[in-house]
Amino acid sequence: MTDHQESTRTRSLYPQFAPLTNEWEGRQFSEIKSDAGTELVESLSERILQDAANERATDIHFDTGAENICLRFRIDGRLHDTRLFDKDIGSRLMGHFKALGQIDPIPLTGPADGRAQVTVNDRQLNLRISCVPGAAGEKMAIRLLDLEKVVLRLSDLGMKTEQREAIENWMREMPGMLLVAGATGSGKTTTLYSLIHELKLLSHNVVTVEDPVEYLIDGITQMQVSERPHFPFHEGVKAMLRLDPDFMLIGETRDADSATATLDAATSGRIVSSTIHSRDTAGTLTSLRSLEQKDHRIAPVLELVVAQRLVRKLCTECRKQEAPSSFEKDWVRSIGLEVPGEVWHATGCDHCRNTGYYGRTGLFEVWRVDSDFKQLILQHTNERDLRKTLHQKGIGPLEREGVEKAVEGITSIEELIGGRVRME
Numbered sequence: 026m027t028d029h030q031e032s033t034r035t036r037s038l039y040p041q042f043a044p045l046t047n048e049w050e051g052r053q054f055s056e057i058k059s060d061a062g063t064e065l066v067e068s069l070s071e072r073i074l075q076d077a078a079n080e081r082a083t084d085i086h087f088d089t090g091a092e093n094i095c096l097r098f099r100i101d102g103r104l105h106d107t108r109l110f111d112k113d114i115g116s117r118l119m120g121h122f123k124a125l126g127q128i129d130p131i132p133l134t135g136p137a138d139g140r141a142q143v144t145v146n147d148r149q150l151n152l153r154i155s156c157v158p159g160a161a162g163e164k165m166a167i168r169l170l171d172l173e174k175v176v177l178r179l180s181d182l183g184m185k186t187e188q189r190e191a192i193e194n195w196m197r198e199m200p201g202m203l204l205v206a207g208a209t210g211s212g213k214t215t216t217l218y219s220l221i222h223e224l225k226l227l228s229h230n231v232v233t234v235e236d237p238v239e240y241l242i243d244g245i246t247q248m249q250v251s252e253r254p255h256f257p258f259h260e261g262v263k264a265m266l267r268l269d270p271d272f273m274l275i276g277e278t279r280d281a282d283s284a285t286a287t288l289d290a291a292t293s294g295r296i297v298s299s300t301i302h303s304r305d306t307a308g309t310l311t312s313l314r315s316l317e318q319k320d321h322r323i324a325p326v327l328e329l330v331v332a333q334r335l336v337r338k339l340c341t342e343c344r345k346q347e348a349p350s351s352f353e354k355d356w357v358r359s360i361g362l363e364v365p366g367e368v369w370h371a372t373g374c375d376h377c378r379n380t381g382y383y384g385r386t387g388l389f390e391v392w393r394v395d396s397d398f399k400q401l402i403l404q405h406t407n408e409r410d411l412r413k414t415l416h417q418k419g420i421g422p423l424e425r426e427g428v429e430k431a432v433e434g435i436t437s438i439e440e441l442i443g444g445r446v447r448m449e
């Protein structure tokens with residue numbers, strides 16, 4: 026067995042992009058100098074946004090190097106180089122996006138961010154623009170939020186019927202707190218919105234506090250909070266309680282203040298849901314504890330935790346079914362699972378730009394915090410022991426579901442491991 030360590034941070038240019046890559050109206054980008062007109066800069070930035078939208082990109086990056094500025098798109102969670110600009114024209118493009126986001130055009134001394142709303146291919150996009158100074162020059166990242174995105178069904182997100190039913194049953198039973206846990210960019214917010222939509226909560230008084238509002242949903246009250254104009258999360262939560270909601274969605278439990286506000290809201294007899302940064306369901310307890318919440322406060326209100334991770338889906342045009350490699354077998358054994366006879370692997374074709382993957386799906390753990398678990402929390406059980414108990418009861422690990430999906434041909438074991446090691 027040979028392991029090829031390969032950089033997946035950046036993949037080389039894919040064939041379909043080649044004609045667009047380094048040329049603009051018959052000229053190389055590197056030939057377009059700083060005396061190029063404002064019109065050109067505007068039409069170039071418009072083209073960049075169009076390309077990003079067409080390629081399903083979630084983020085646009087401008088990376089300043091010693092010689093050039095590289096434009097990258099994040100597609101299905103991975104960065105792809107798309108174009109290389111001469112430093113002059115690249116900086117002017119970044120300047121254009123700064124102006125859009127109302128960021129001061131002078132060179133940065135520290136991080137800065139801004140927002141803008143644009144219409145691309147008849148879709149309304151919210152841009153969250155962040156820039157930071159770097160050794161070679163500024164770096165810019167633009168997050169694209171599609172306000173008109175269709176809210177997905179939980180099954181479309183990859184959730185199994187029994188997991189969905191567990192959530193639904195709880196929702197009918199009692200108030201308390203539902204947390205969706207995961208890493209940054211694991212699709213937690215999408216899951217929360219799908220929940221609201223699918224559980225037909227729209228007949229209730231639903232109020233949300235978000236930063237930023239990521240999807241607009243008819244029939245619910247969405248409050249946008251922000252750190253800057255002195256309307257922070259915990260203030261938003263207080264304002265929300267005055268609106269007498271049945272169901273509250275708090276965008277993110279990110280600090281001690283918002284954690285306290287979320288738990289307070291949950292003790293008021295309402296259903297409260299929020300997202301929290303954690304690798305799995307058991308880790309949520311550690312996250313809440315590190316946000317200064319005591320076990321005697323957590324145990325009574327924490328009712329349901331959904332942990333999730335996003336993995337890329339194999340391209341159905343080119344995936345192939347084979348026996349797992351010995352490395353894959355070892356990995357499956359190391360997490361205590363049975364080694365399957367055959368799994369699917371990524372190859373690569375035109376449809377998936379030679380990545381072997383197209384789109385993403387979720388892996389889920391659904392933890393109903395019943396009275397036995399509440400007791401474990403009150404006994405200050407540590408994360409490791411809690412995880413062990415959860416696994417014994419068949420909840421998690423996320424990799425178990427991942428391996429099942431690798432057997433079904435939805436994803437690959439390589440992707441579960443992290444996509445950095447290619448097995449041969």
Ligand SMILES: [Zn+2]
Nearest residue numbers: 340343374377
């Ligand atoms: Zn393919």
